[in-house]
Amino acid sequence: MDSSGMKFHNRMKSHSFSYNIFSMNLKELNEGLKLIETPQVGLKLMSEENREAGHQAHREINRLFHNFIASAKTLIEHTRIFVDKHYKDTPLHQAYAQKIKSEYAEDELCRFIQDLRNYMLHQGLPHSQMSISFTRGEPDFESTISLETEKLISWSRWSAFSKSFLAKQSKNIKLSDLVTPYGEKINSLYEWLDAKFLKHHSGDLKALEKLQIEYQSLEQEKSNKSSQHDASGAGASA
Structure with a gap:
């Protein structure tokens, strides 16, 4: 239980949990x-006779x-703290920091989602709408729940990455x-x-596996001795 491999587990x-x-x-x-965007379901939820069900579905989303x-x-945040606490000054920490910097820190969608959390904290839920749209000449229609871009843009605390993301969006x-x-x-x-965690702890996990095999062997040996003792005792009584 005190082995590095078990502590890692x-x-x-x-x-x-996070x-x-x-x-x-x-x-x-x-x-x-997916349910809302199924056209038949969306159409039903947005019909007058199912108005309350539609409102409830919208609230649930x-x-x-x-x-x-x-x-x-x-x-x-939990992952950043976890890596800083347990892997500081290791190649894994360096690789994680580089991964975040190169693929996530300046990714417009990722930054927008993070900023949207702050928006929700200070402004409330972003305004959304459930709607059905038709394309001229097309037999199918689309049912969606969407955010209104214009109302989001009016907030003054978006990061530069989020502003760029919003500028590229359509009306909804x-x-x-x-x-x-x-x-x-x-x-x-x-x-x-x-995968990085498993590679970093490969030696610890191998050592843990060896300890587990040794423990199981000892337990089996104890079990065998106990069985032999019980059998000899039964023979003496007979």
């Missing part, structure tokens, strides 16, 4: 958006979106166009980081 188990919260929020939000944004920021930003690619970026980062 315990640390990872503790840290996994990632699990983010992952489950992402999963639930994606499932909700707002709740899930809030939880998703909040858990994303929590995961980012589909939530799924934010959630899906951001989720993929974060999942990719944590798959990469897990």
